[in-house]
Amino acid sequence: MSADTPRLRPPRHRVDRRAVWWWTTRSLTVAVLLTAAPLVPAVFWEPPRTWFLLAAAVIGGVGLFVTVVMPQWRYRVHRWEVTDTAVYTSSGWLWQEWRVAPMSRIQTVDTARGPLQRAFGLSSVTVTTASAAGPIEIAGLDRALATRVADQLTDTTQATPGDAT
Amino acid sequence: MTSPDEHPRTDGAPAEASPGLRDRTGASPAAEAPAAPGEGGAADWQRLHPxxxxxxxxxxxVFVVPSAIVGTVVLVVAGQPLWALAPVPGSLAxxxxxTYLDLLRLRAVRYRVTAERMEMRSGIIAKAYRSIPRERVRSVDVAAPVYVxxxxxxxxxxxxxxxxxAGSYQLQLLYVTAEQGEWLRRDLLYRGAARTAGASSADGEEAREPGETELASLDPRWFAYAPATTATLGVGLGAIAALVGMNAQTGGVGWDWISDQIALPTAEEVSAFLMAxxxxxxxxxxxxxxxSGVVVLTAVAVETWWNYRLTREADGTVRLRRGLxxxxxxxxxxxxxxxxxLHEPFVLRSVGGADVRAVATGLAAGDAKKTTAKSRLSPAMPRxxxxxxxxDLMRAPDSPLDAALAAHPRAALRRRFTRxxxxxxxxxxxxxxxAWLHTLATAAWWEVVHRVEREIIPVPLASTAVEATPSWGWATLAVGITAAAFWYAVGSYRGLGHGLHxxxxxxxxxxxxxxTVTLERSAVIGWRITRSPFQRRLGLADVAATTAAGQGMYAASDVGLEQGLEWADRAVPGLLEPFLVRPGSDAEEGAGVRGGRGTGRR
Known part of the structure; x- marks a missing residue:
């Protein structure tokens, strides 16, 4: 590899620390529901009870592992950055994704807060371009910061020429 | 679209196009006469044709009446004369x-094309109003099925x-006269040239025809490529399976009945004859x-691609005409x-054929799989x-398809070998x-299987063949699967490539x-880099350019991370640059988090 090989540097800012708790809660909810599913027949149905309990144990174990590992891992990966010319994000944990979109191609900027995010005072910024590849989402920002970022993006986008297609 | 060249045009379009349009409709009433789309000025609401x-x-x-008649006959035969009176009047009602509902729908639909936009009102109970700015019109598709x-x-x-x-990417008029369709097709896409082509519009239809250049037209020999798909055997199988299915529906009685009628041998005799x-x-x-597969697929290709003609008109619009x-x-x-x-499925590729598809904004990506997909610009033809x-379509001095493609790292091959x-x-x-199940099966068990198969298909071969297979036959199967998997892995690796024009x-x-996809570098509207755990271990990544056209995203798969970033950076200068660090020239290692000096200004 020559000295000139480029590397992708991580985006500048981390998401809010509270996002770890948001992801933990979310993951825990899913894990609990999935674990409970085989427990219900185990209560009412005698003969295959051990098998159902075994299934519940396996699902519960995996769910617990994910709940412990995933949020920390995500917190290390999830980052974002807005410059004068582009939006740059990274996300994911096992499967990771980096997205770049230039200001001139941004169509809409939204903020969204699910009930769970709201409980932690968090907010997401969604940046849509004309591509069918899906929007760029910065999830787990502090609510006030998210509003500021969205405003800044909207202003910059409007100041940048181009019709975004 | 690129901002610099687009801007003046969008700004100028409404003001310029308006007089241009009026001029056209006013200057050549004869040309517009049949449907009179603009007779009282361009802003008149039009109706669909009654x-x-x-x-x-x-x-x-066509569908309902024959089935009603069949229903009547069946009921009469079945001894239900009273019920037999129902189908025909019912279907007529x-x-x-x-028809009445359709009439209401027709009354409700209005559309008009003004200087700035195309508008459409519809709906009887739930009123809908949809409007498309003319500069947003990407494609116009005029279709005429034979019954229309x-x-x-x-x-x-x-x-x-x-x-x-409401969730639709398109606006559809069912139906207007052919003249009106042709007028809409021309007018809606003619905006860019409306200014410059004031003269040519006055000249009317004849003047524009010579302006078009032919890119391709049908060579009937190309139909020979039509059956070159993996589906050929499958379609044949489908045709025969339909017959077998009908026989199975009757529990094998169908075959018995036919053999009684025309003195064919019975199923047992046939199968004994065949097994010998x-x-x-x-x-x-x-x-x-x-x-049977060849016949069906060729027929489909002829229906789809008859009269195929691909032209570029004077204003740059690419026009596709086809269909029997x-x-x-x-x-x-x-x-x-x-x-x-450049689309090359395996079988077509092995006989030296390919077809060409468009990567265009406004052609729905979802229908890319259908044979009649709008993005298909050519039938299968020689490579x-x-x-x-x-x-020719790309109008580049040297074809982008001739650009040298870089190979992907050996790690990509290793990944495919792992799979x-x-x-x-x-x-x-x-x-x-x-093989294990085979040793378990007893003679009595085979007897049952044979009987079941004989009821389904008059020529039972499958289960007999399986019974006759020696145990080592299964080992051959395993070896065959292994060989195919590795052959596929190598071919898949060889297929990988990325390059720049x-x-x-x-x-x-x-x-x-x-x-093989070519995408205008100016049409790239972002990058998406994804890495799975396996790719991270091997130093690979999927580097995808996002775009408004076609599928929305085109990726260089399993490219080396550095290689892919270099490629992306050179393809669209400046976009990725602020987020790259070059260890040789830039700040110290690990500067990623805090460093990358001078990049962001926040």
Whole structure:
């Protein structure tokens, strides 16, 4: 590899620390529901009870592992950055994704807060371009910061020429 | 679209186009006469053609009335004369009702084309209003299925790059007269040239025809490529399976009945006869499958591509015309054609064929799989011809398809080998399991299987063949799966490639279906880099350019991370640059988090 090989540097800012708790809660909810599913027949149905309990144990174990590992891992990966010319994000944990979109191609900027995010005072910024590849989402920002970022993006986008297609 | 060249045009369009349009409608009333789309000025609301109701009625009648008659006959035969009175009047009432509703729908639909936008009102109870700014019109599709064509009508579908009202990307008129369809097709995409072409519009229709250049037209020999798909055997199998299915429905009685009628031997005799000549029967059977598949697929290709003609008109619009029973005319604004795909499925590739598809904004990506997909710009044709057509479409001095493609790292091959190993192991497990089951099966069990099979198909071969297979046969299966998996892995790796042309980027991938995609570098609207845990371990990544055109994203798969970033950075200078660090020139290692000096200004 020559000295000139480029590397992708991580985006500048981390998401809010509270996002770890948001992801933990979310993951825990899913894990609990999935674990409970085989427990219900185990209560009412005698003969295959051990098998159902075994299934519940396996699902519960995996769910617990994910709940412990995933949020920390995500917190290390999830980052974002807005410059004068582009939006740059990274996300994911096992499967990771980096997205770049230039200001001139941004169509809409939204903020969204699910009930769970709201409980932690968090907010997401969604940046849509004309591509069918899906929007760029910065999830787990502090609510006030998210509003500021969205405003800044909207202003910059409007100041940048181009019709975004 | 690029901001610099687009801006003045969008700004100027409404002011300029308006007089231009009026001028055209005023100056050449004769040319516009048939449908009079602009007679009282361009802003008049138009209706669909009244005959369209009858066209729909005919379609419904063609399906409903015969089935009603069949129903009557069946009921009479079944000894239910009273019930037999129901189907025909019932279907007629149904027909009347649908026609009436259609009439209401027709009354409710209005559309108009003004200088700035195309608008459409529809709906009887729930009123809908949809409007497309003219500069957002990306494609106009004029289709005339045969039952509509006899009335001199056609349907018009206007495609945009984005949603129009309730979740739809397009606006459809069912149906207008053929003249009106042609007028809409021209007018909606003619905006860019409306200024410059004041003279040519006055000259009317004749003047514009010579302006078009022909990119391709049908060579009937190309139909020979039509059956070159993996589906050929499958379609043949489908045709024969339909017959077998009908026989099975009657529990084998169908075959018995036919053999009674024309003194054919019974199923047992036939199967004994065939089993004695297995070497002859199997190849003949395959040949039969092949021939029925060839017939069906060629017929489909002829229907789809008859009268095929691809032209570029004076204003840069690319126009596709094709179809035997359903004649289709599709226009794509030249600027929206951001690239092409050279599409080579495995079987077609092995006989030296390919077809060309558009990478264009406003052509729905979802329908890319259908044979009648709008993005398909050519039938299967010889590879060299397809490459030439692609080069003509892109109007680049040297074809982007000739750009040298860089190979991907050996790690990509290793990844494919890993997958092949997994498939081989699964294949071995499957073969082992089957061999084990084979030893378990008893004579009595086989007897049952044979009887079941004989009821389904008059020529029972499958279960007998399986019973006769020696145990080592299953080992052959495992070896075969392994060989195929590794062969596929190598082919898949060889298919990978990415490259750059002065104005296009090129990516290629695929073994079962090899797609070489060219995309205008100015049409790239972002990058998406994804890495799975396996890719991170091997230093690979998927580097995808996002775009408004076609599928929305075109990726260089399993490219080396540095290689891919370098490629992306050179393809669209400046976009990725602020987020790259070059260890040799830039700040210290690990500067990623805090460093990258001078990049952001926040």
């Amino acid at each position: 005959l369209s109701v009858w066209a729909s009625a005919v379609v419904v009648a 149904f027909l009347a009702l649908t 064509r006899v009335f001199g009508l056609c349907s018009v579908t206007v495609g945009t790059g984005e949603k129009v009202g 000549r297995l070497l002859l029967v199997v190849p003949l059977g395959l040949l039969g499958l092949l021939i 029973l359903t004649s289709v005319s599709l226009s794509v604004e030249g600027r929206r054609l951001n690239g092409v795909t 060299e011809r397809a490459r030439r057509l692609a080069a 092949a190993v997994v498939v081989s192991v699964l294949g071995a497990v499957l073969a082992g399991a089957l 002065p104005s296009y980027l090129v990516v290629r991938k695929g073994m079962a279906v090899r797609d």
